[in-house]
Amino acid sequence: MRFSMLPSVFVQMFKKPWTNKFPAKYAPSNTTQFLADVGEGKAEIVPPIQTPKGFRGKIKYDKEKCTGCQLCIKYCPCEAIEFKPKEKKIKIFLARCCFCSQCNDVCPTNCLTMGDEFLLADADPYSKDLIVE
Template sequence: MTMIFELLTQMFKRPATNQFPARHAPKSVHGLVATVQAGKAKLNPPVPVPEDFRGKIFYNRETCIGCKLCINVCPAHAIEFLPENKKVRIFAAQCIQCGQCNDVCPKNCLSMSKEFAMADTNKMSANLIVEK
């Protein structure tokens, strides 16, 4: 009985699920992307992320001194050293977003952004390789 009452009250409440990116599943994802890019449709915004969210990694190439400490602590082996100019390259597809490299960096040139929508069909695409 309690459950039936609960379900009936739920009918008059707002849905608990955030309808991101659209209310109904689109027939074609590419079609949805195209209509949004043409400005014909709007996406439902995602639930805002908290203040200290760990999203896609950011790298400041200028301040990096090439000390390799981040490579030493990265559990996923996602950071590659570039010996010719003593900088690093980060593969975001491999990164597990633990943020350990941020903690260890003496120059604070690594940080975690709030970006989380990183889906891609190619794990080596330019969007997923962080070099600057």
């Protein structure tokens, strides 16, 4: 057959696209301004697709449960975790984190879990959003 793909192409013309148009239907010229508008309620955001079960997002840290055993620091593949010797607690730099959840596996008290949050882009690697403590 000469044009075996032609039927699929015609069908595709009348189909809704698979792509989820996040954050807006048309790309905003200024993303920071657009997000500020969303915060004030002037613009509407197209929500991202729901993350699946077992997704590895931003780490959640339960400070009360942590005993300061430093096992997570020993097994972190990208040295993203720092120990605070005075408080005997940890500080996680998400800018270095590779989201492998190995620290959750080694933690003897289960004080670390993986969250759902994934919109973690930031110009400053030491910003408040990117440090978990």
